[in-house]
Amino acid sequence: MSFYISLSGLKAAQADLSTISNNVANVNSTAFKKSLANFGDIFAAAPMQTTTQVAGQGTRIAGIKQQFTQGTVETTDKTLDLAITGESFFTVRTAPPTSQTSYTRNGAFSLDANRYVTDTTGARLQVLPVDANGVPTGNTSGDLTDLQIPQSYEDTSTTPSTWVQLSSIEINEAGLVTATFADDHTIMLGNVALAAFPSAEGLRQKGDAHWQTTLSSGQPTYGAGNAGLFGTIRSGALERSNVDLTEELVSLIAAQQNFQANAKAIETQNAVASAIINLR
Structure with a gap:
């Protein structure tokens, strides 16, 4: 024995x-x-x-x-690099027909060929719709939409109408995505959908810093940044791993x-x- x-x-x-x-x-x-x-x-x-x-x-x-x-937040100065200071996750969804939803803290986003904002696995960043004041008007999974950055918009105030090119993209601490065009016209594209869970420890790992829901994790609550457990979003920054190398070597x-x-x-x-x- x-x-x-x-x-x-x-x-x-x-x-x-x-x-x-x-x-x-x-x-x-x-x-x-x-x-x-x-x-x-x-x-x-x-x-x-x-x-x-x-x-x-x-x-x-x-x-x-x-x-x-929380891992260390490192500045990158790239607008689509996002970091969360809080306990929530970014919500991403694969392109149709699979349309599988997962959650990540890896905010290294970029544009694909169709100008969708995607993460390192190709999944599209999800946003919530907003009203004229930039306040989210939905908080359920059915309200989520893919974030797509327009290259231009049609100015119908002129005759004939003209297409004005995109000038810049801004994402504030609450996650509101605003597109500014060459004529200073702005369009609010949505609010980055942050997901908070009753028990994050119950999430199932998928790899590439992605997780899926389980019965242990509970269902996500969606919302905007600067509100409760959702934390805030920092544009132009990435969250590093939370591994303390000295501590791990001692444990080893x-x-x-x-x-x-x-x-x-x-x-x-x-x-x-x-x-x-x-x-x-």
Whole structure:
């Protein structure tokens, strides 16, 4: 039995090493969230057995949970680079016909050939409709639309009408996207849809700093920045990973020593068993 106890310790140490190694490997991944392995002891006894005379039976992995702490915000000066200072996520959706919704903290957005704002996976950034004052008029998944940046607009105040070219794009802290054209005319294109969850730790990882909803995470609540848990949006900045390399290296040393200690325990148990078998 003692062999299996130490074996469970080896497996736990290996899982810890793998988790830490993954954190270290993604230290430069934009908006990556580190994980932490949690362990629990294994204990079993018969109903009538005195538990004070029973040793434990090893350890098990209780779960590997993500740590959604804020990462460092780095300035890039690119308008479509967005960073969230808060607990919410950007909402993105793949192009039809799949139209799969996911959530990300990676705000490295750019324009595709059709001038849709897309993330690093090609999914389109979602926005909420706004009224004439820039206030969102919807907060459900059915209100979400793809953000598309126009290259020009038709000025019908002249005869004949003329097309005026885009001059600049602005995204404020609330996430309101405003297009300014060469004649100083402005059009509000929508408000970046931020999603907040009852339990972000319950989200399912997809890779590339993307997550999907689960029963554990609960359904998202959509809204604009500068409101409660949604936090604020910073244009011209990106969130780096929340991995502290020094902390991870210290944890890596501790996990390595734990692995070696369990391996030594197996070696000692093998030596004891061999001595007993070889008794004459």
